[in-house]
Amino acid sequence: MNNTQFNQTTDLISPEKSKSLEKDLTELRERTMSKVGQVDANYIRRMVRIDRWSGIVGRISMVLGFIHPLFWVLGVALLALSKILNNMEVGHNVMHGQYDFMNDPHINSRTFDWDNAGDSDSWRHYHNYEHHTYTNIIGKDRDFGYGLLRLSNDLPWRLKNTFQFGVYMLLSILFEWGVAYHELAGDRVFSKKKNSRKKRLSAEDLKRAFFSKAGRQIFKDYVFFPLIAGPMFLPVLLGNLLANIIRNLWTSTIIFCGHFTEDVHTFTQEQCENETKGQWYHRQMLGSSNIEGKRWFHILTGHLSCQIEHHLFPDVPAHRYVDMSKEVQEIAKKHGIPYNTGGFAKQYATVLKRVIKYSFPQKPDNTNGMTAAN
Template identity: 40%
Template sequence: MAITEINEYAHLTDADVEALGAELEALRREVEADRGLRDVRYLRRTILAQRALEVTGRALLLGSHKRPLWLLGTGSLALAKIIENMELGHNVMHGQWDWMNDPEVHSTTWEWDMVCASPHWKHSHNYIHHKYTNVVGMDHDVGYKVLRVTRDEPWAPKRLMQPISNIVLAATFEWGIGLHDIAVGDVLTGKKSRAVGIPQIQEFGRKIGKQVAKDYVLFPALTGPNFRHTLTANLTANLIRNLWAYVVIFCGHFPDGAEKFTVDTLDNETQGQWYLRQMLGSANFRAGPAMAFMSGNLCYQIEHHLYPDLPSNRLAEIAVRVRALCDKYDLPYTTGSLSFQYLKTLRTINKLALPDRFLRDTADDAPETASERRFVGTDRALGLKTAIAEVRRRRRLRRRASA
């Protein structure tokens, strides 16, 4: 099922893993020492662009009864919300700009433009997800408690609804993220202390109230007789932001090659093994400068997982170095076009809606679930990238022989 021995899976010795970790740590220190004015300028320009887009969108929607103005205003507002969510909110709350000691862009003070309260997200994402990345049973982002994305989770009849659940989650992504850390069901059943859960639910309720009042009452009301048109524009902008955030996040975590791990891998985990788990458990997608910016630079999800608190504008240059290290240690560097990565993710979600008896690949050698047992019978002297290619070659030959 999931990987239990990460060094064995990676075809690296203990010394290799620690050498890799040392090189990645040296890269971190190099970037930290180089942070400065160009990074500050990037952040300030991003904030200025985001605010200009939002003001422009709100102004255009004063005439939202006219379809061209509705379209332009909705588009501008959607872009502003995407930038605020992806390149600002997500990255600021990761602490990427804390080194500036500016309270306006500090992880402890930023509250983003979505219904999820920032303290809840920082706990479920910064702490749980990034510490226990893709560890089954520990990282709740593995399927978001809604989807089965690995065979390590037993099939249940409710999974037949997974294709529909996936669509609902995509459209309401900010609400799913908002509920993620609260675990209302656990509060109701007593698995989570009411002393902890009730205040969280109340804080979530207050954040919902602020967002609903702003987007669906105040700003529509400011457009007077165009209230209904502006209301639909705001709903549409939020929907676009939700769908985009969903696609970006899913393409970084669930395509083929984003591996899963058992809890056993955490036993005495070294820094090198933590770095290795981030590299094997994440996936990138190819993007030009504009798409990278709109994704919050999460097209470099591998690099983000290696260095979640380094400024996002540095990930493109870091990626060149990380890819070179993958080549040096014969490790896969999982990437592809956005559409290709999402189609592979969608295939996994729809496929795992079915009981395991309908699935063709083995539980140790499937596109979405693999373990070190997939390499039985292969040359252990091979590196991981080469070994995976050899396993795939043998599989193709077996299928041709049986055809």
């Protein structure tokens, strides 16, 4: 392990103490899962319908922009809404297997495809498995900083980090592409130096999936729909681009608020060897942060505003997180674990602060551990 003196990682609770934390959270999970049924099936079907209707109406409205520009504006807004719902409340959650209990061939984690540049199958592997298992373990969770940003002292400072605020802005605008590319780049799919790790999907598979999905998405938004709009080619093309960018900014912002707020902790690989389930829970709670808001806000974030609950219970239907969060907060309090939550403005401000803070080298920090706590 290099640069231990800069280590910002946090100690996990002892295996003994972790038992009672595990018990509390497992009970909460079981209580919630016993309620899952018709309500959840109806809910996700409703979301699917809203996603599709707003997409269809949005695309048509955009073409009607020749009658009045407001139609175009409305169209862009609806298409962006559709893409946001499709990616977050529907896609992300369905692909986590939250709704597999429905036995519905079209709302199934094995088959679902989302309106996003990332190939679903590859994403499922990296996100569900790597990010959710190794959350915030430096060197294992590729989503920590996406290989582009230095967001803790676990990584040594380099000159390029000085410009990382600009990189962050660019990443947000191109978020879907950044994520799609980065997941593969991390596996050296595009480089000649191959990763020796054995994987379910070979580098060839991943590469083929990336290009075929990217091609399909580009064809849809920048060739097919603009072309059938005839004389409205350019407005539709720009509208689609704008809708994609709005979705990118929104998802990027919400996700950064979930993992890169000021008080989110990081961990080392050594720490997490032979981790107990209770310690895993502890790490998930320290590695995530919530955003408070109204119901519509939670829905638009795909309930990733309840990132802590999502990381504790990734396969519980997400619309139940808001209710669960009250009990999770009590459990956190009982076990003396910080529960990182706040309004959107507050949380996002600390994200920006963190991105800027680690753009620059830090003075060595003596408190090996709870630097970021409380």
